[in-house]
Amino acid sequence: MSKPVPDKAEIALEYPDKFYVGTFERSSRFEAHLDPSGLALTLERPGAEDVRKSIHMHLNYGLLAAILTEIAAGIAAIPEDDGLHRGQLRDAAAALHEALKPR
Structure with a gap:
């Protein structure tokens, strides 16, 4: 099920x-x-x-x-005072970590 994009993505595809x-x-x-593969x-x-x-x-x-x-x-390149983006990434990483724990 698709969800709204919460921010922005830029895609570039380069051929010769x-x-x-x-x-x-x-x-x-x-x-x-x-x-099964990614x-x-x-x-x-x-x-x-x-x-x-x-x-x-597909990755x-x-x-x-x-x-x-x-x-x-x-x-480390994300400024310490950028709490919004650091928090979004921290929460997503924590959710991934929790999901990967053995059941």
């Missing part, structure tokens, strides 16, 4: 002869779920044909783990 860029803001929706992520911007767009991405668990590790290493 083409460049695509798109923004997904609060009027957009997202869906993220795990399947994370499936969809971002959708609804609307008329000339503004409607979507991206579908295998190994790559997803490497990305999370890189994010953890870069957290």
Whole structure:
């Protein structure tokens, strides 16, 4: 089930002869779920044909783990006084940690 995008995502796709860029803001929706091999992520911007767009991405668990590790290493770049973003990330990481505990 898709949910509203709570902030903003910018996507760029570069080929040797083409460049695509798109923004997904609060009027957009997202869906993220795990399947047997990794994370499936969809971002959708609804609307008329000339503004409607979507991206579908799949990250295998190994790559997803490497990305999370890189994010953890870069957290220091978020200013200490940016409580909103640090809190959002802390709460999401705590939820992930709790969900990964053995049952």
